[in-house]
Amino acid sequence: MDIVKIKPVELDTLLEAVDQSYEGLLLSDIDGRILYANQAVEKISGFKNEEIIGKTPKEMEENGLIISQSMKILSKDPLTISQMLSTGREVFITSKPVYDKNGRVICYIANYQNLTMLNQLHKEHHKYIDINYTELQQLRSQFLQTEDWIGNSYKMRALKDRVRKVANTDAIVLIMGESGVGKEVVSKNIHKNSNRKDHPYIQINCAAIPEALIESELFGYEKGAFTGAMVTKPGLLEAANGGTILLDEIGEMPLHLQAKLLRVIQTKEIMRVGGTKAIQLDVRFLAATNRDLENLVIEGKFREDLYYRLNVIPIHIPPLKERKEDIILLIQYFLSKFNNKYSKKKLPSKQVEQMLVNYHWPGNVRQLENTIEHLVILTEDDLITSSSLPREFSKDIPDQPTKEVIPLKQLRENTEIKMIRFALSKYKSIREAAKHLDVDHSTLVRKMKKYGM
Missing domain, CATH: 3.40.50.300 (P-loop containing nucleotide triphosphate hydrolases)
Structure with a gap:
């Protein structure tokens, strides 16, 4: 949309929306002089916008606002640089020229991100969770290569080889x-x-x-x-x-x-x-x-x-349960999947990882996937602890609440899970199990999917 055709009220609304964005946004003229900065720039840099608007990078360096500056940000090609500020913060700037209809550069637009915060989050995660960064990169590479078919155990390698032979x-x-x-x-x-x-x-x-x-x-x-x-x-x-x-x-x-x-x-x-x-x-x-x-x-x-x-x-x-060495790979894969899906940054503690590995997983990979999605959505903190795990991971689940009061919905679901598993193990037919549970066949199938069976 051509900005000169925007009605004044629409332009005000657009500027208000940009000003309230969580990501910093800067506009500068062809000499690098800052014309506009939204509220997020103040939060990220620690400067008041009045201190930087109207100034060039060189003038900000002379005034001691930035430690060093680079005129490369005025390149005619999209460019990303890091910039150290006098506030002790490091920012990540992605700059792009804006052209008019005749192909002339009329200004520059730049995204402004807090690199210090990103680094701090990275350090905090490694403070609580001893996961080697190289190992995470290797896991990520495996996930991309296997395209949702995760597993590197002997049994899974043999399975993949068999599938490869029969596929074509x-x-x-x-x-x-x-x-x-x-x-x-x-x-x-x-x-x-x-x-x-x-x-x-x-x-x-x-x-x-x-x-x-x-x-x-x-x-x-x-x-x-x-x-x-x-x-x-x-x-x-x-x-x-x-x-x-x-x-x-x-x-x-x-x-x-x-x-x-x-x-x-x-x-x-x-x-x-x-x-x-x-x-x-x-x-x-x-x-x-x-x-x-x-x-x-x-x-x-x-x-x-x-x-x-x-x-x-x-x-x-x-x-x-027969290929436990694949469970960590699957945990990391599903964490990446649901963290991206829900814009979260959840990671499990070592204790939680071990509990997940030791669990018998009657619902197998589908149950593990559902469990990880549950944890990513409902865990309050970025660190997933054992208290966040569903009740079935507890060794002793009482049939009825005694010292602890639990929600009736949770108690009903626990009872349903136990009875459905018992019926399926006894009758070995979904239709027959549904008949003895006195529910429709489709209802039982829906509940089995809900509980990852």
């Missing part, structure tokens, strides 16, 4: 592991490194779709196939044509649909509900489960022929 093929992969270990991450990594990476990636949660709708969702339906089918709708399998399909929680698929899925995998064609014409399918199938499919086959709850058809390349993801 069309072989069916069965991904197994406890809830929260990262089956989706492995699946997406396979797709991303395959020759189908530029085509659709469709994830189908067989446990989340109601049994009455799962067939029409998978295969689609023709207009008039049933009451309410006002238009023809392609299914998820058809939508993934040319790409990759992840059948998540495959162990929860109803038996009658398992037979239809087996036929789709074998023939590479589907038929919409109410349709009469077969549709050719070109997709790669991946399947994921936290269930023991072999036991389900023995119990008659999973088709044996489908199990062997899916189990071409089995990949087992180890639970977090």
